[in-house]
Amino acid sequence: MRMRAAVLEEFGQPLVVQELDLEEPKQGEVLVRLVACGVCHTDMYTASGVDPSGYAPAVLGHEGAGVVEAIGEGVDSLQVGDHVVTLFSPQCRECVHCESPKTNICLAIRDQQGRGYLPDQTTRLSRNGEPIRHFMGTSTFAEYTVMPQIALAKVSPEAPLDRACLFACGLATGLGAAMYTAKVEEGSTVVVFGAGMVGLGAVAGARLQGAERIVCVDLSQERLEMARHHGATDVMLAGAGGDGVVEAILEMTGGFGADYTIEATGLVDVMRQAVESARMGWGLATMCGVAGKGETVEIVPRLLITGRRVAGSSFGGVKGRDQVPQLVQRYLDGEIDVDGFISHRITLDEVNKGFDLMHAQDGIRSVIDFG
Ligand SMILES: NC(=O)c1ccc[n+]([C@@H]2O[C@H](COP(=O)([O-])OP(=O)(O)OC[C@H]3O[C@@H](n4cnc5c(N)ncnc54)[C@H](O)[C@@H]3O)[C@@H](O)[C@H]2O)c1
Numbered sequence: 001m002r003m004r005a006a007v008l009e010e011f012g013q014p015l016v017v018q019e020l021d022l023e024e025p026k027q028g029e030v031l032v033r034l035v036a037c038g039v040c041h042t043d044m045y046t047a048s049g050v051d052p053s054g055y056a057p058a059v060l061g062h063e064g065a066g067v068v069e070a071i072g073e074g075v076d077s078l079q080v081g082d083h084v085v086t087l088f089s090p091q092c093r094e095c096v097h098c099e100s101p102k103t104n105i106c107l108a109i110r111d112q113q114g115r116g117y118l119p120d121q122t123t124r125l126s127r128n129g130e131p132i133r134h135f136m137g138t139s140t141f142a143e144y145t146v147m148p149q150i151a152l153a154k155v156s157p158e159a160p161l162d163r164a165c166l167f168a169c170g171l172a173t174g175l176g177a178a179m180y181t182a183k184v185e186e187g188s189t190v191v192v193f194g195a196g197m198v199g200l201g202a203v204a205g206a207r208l209q210g211a212e213r214i215v216c217v218d219l220s221q222e223r224l225e226m227a228r229h230h231g232a233t234d235v236m237l238a239g240a241g242g243d244g245v246v247e248a249i250l251e252m253t254g255g256f257g258a259d260y261t262i263e264a265t266g267l268v269d270v271m272r273q274a275v276e277s278a279r280m281g282w283g284l285a286t287m288c289g290v291a292g293k294g295e296t297v298e299i300v301p302r303l304l305i306t307g308r309r310v311a312g313s314s315f316g317g318v319k320g321r322d323q324v325p326q327l328v329q330r331y332l333d334g335e336i337d338v339d340g341f342i343s344h345r346i347t348l349d350e351v352n353k354g355f356d357l358m359h360a361q362d363g364i365r366s367v368i369d370f371g
């Protein structure tokens with residue numbers, strides 16, 4: 001079939017929206033008609049050329065939601081008409097990682113996905129016979145996509161897909177960091193660094209877990225107001241250098257530090273602050289941010305010996321096919337205000353405007369509406 005998609009032709013250049021060919025779904029694959037797709041930092045990062053693992057030409061986009069249009073042979077977990085959220089982090093339910101409750105990092109298709117191919121090492125996307133690679137196994141800046149069934153979460157048909165799409169990356173990453181990676185306990189104190197999509201999700205996740213005190217730190221007063229709306233009990237306006245933030249958190253916590261800290265900025269200096277403001281004895285610092293290539297975090301070992309721990313969180317530790325539907329249900333039950341995250345609605349042709357808005361930190365999320 002023919003369909004329109006936003007192609008990364010050359011790093012550092014705007015995406016080019018154009019018609020491409022999309023092959024039918026093969027063994028274990030599903031054809032999805034996209035209804036909505038959020039614009040996330042990782043798309044912009046790859047488009048910029050800074051990501052060393054990036055490749056072109058490719059169709060970007062990974063925060064998608066849509067409707068199943070066709071299924072390939074052997075697909076048993078989805079049917080035509082099902083509503084789905086795309087998963088850049090799949091869940092095969094069979095590999096040693098999927099069988100462990102300790103991680104959400106599925107091993108089934110990692111290599112192929114990382115190189116831009118579907119599990120059988122080929123692409124379904126092409127232009128005049130020339131293969132175009134898939135991005136993050138999702139390629140959702142497009143009217144349609146073909147993906148393996150293990151990378152699609154079936155969600156309630158009651159959830160509007162233009163909200164559900166945020167659970168494909170940013171929102172689920174933040175919620176999950178608090179709920180599944182840190183496993184925040186009732187009555188605890190949590191500090192979230194960063195009040196973007198991921199940080200605000202973490203604030204909401206900490207609230208859902210029953211945290212008593214949730215402190216959010218950001219550079220923007222406006223974003224801190226949003227953090228309050230999503231459940232922060234305290235907010236702290238930081239300077240870009242973060243001077244005095246750790247001291248202020250220690251002071252707020254009787255000199256000990258917080259039970260849980262969650263980093264959602266991508267800045268290694270802030271990651272260090274997250275470790276330093278975690279509680280002696282058991283404080284857990286969870287890192288969500290993607291730092292630049294070659295950057296490292298400085299940690300004084302004494303902080304670790306005295307009981308602080310550090311965790312990393314990919315996609316919030318969310319096991320996508322099992323837990324994305326549960327998170328979407330909590331939204332439907334009125335526990336998460338998703339509408340408030342959507343600041344701009346754009347068309348596929350305006351995808352580069354989505355990057356501009358993100359670059360200017362104008363709003364939390366732009367969502368492409370495929371109409
Ligand atoms: N682990 C994952 O699977 C995953 C998934 C999605 C995004 N991410 C990463 O998470 C990070 C956050 O993503 P986002 O979409 O929320 O980004 P964002 O840019 O919207 O938010 C980052 C926030 O950090 C704030 N900030 C900057 N410097 C700060 C400082 N010194 N102290 C406190 N706050 C500061 C900014 O004001 C901004 O509000 C990024 O690095 C992104 O790449 C990771």
Ligand SMILES: [Zn+2]
Pocket residue numbers: 040041042043062063169170
């Ligand atoms: Zn993302």
Ligand SMILES: [Zn+2]
Pocket residue numbers: 090091092093094095096097098105106107108
């Ligand atoms: Zn697996």
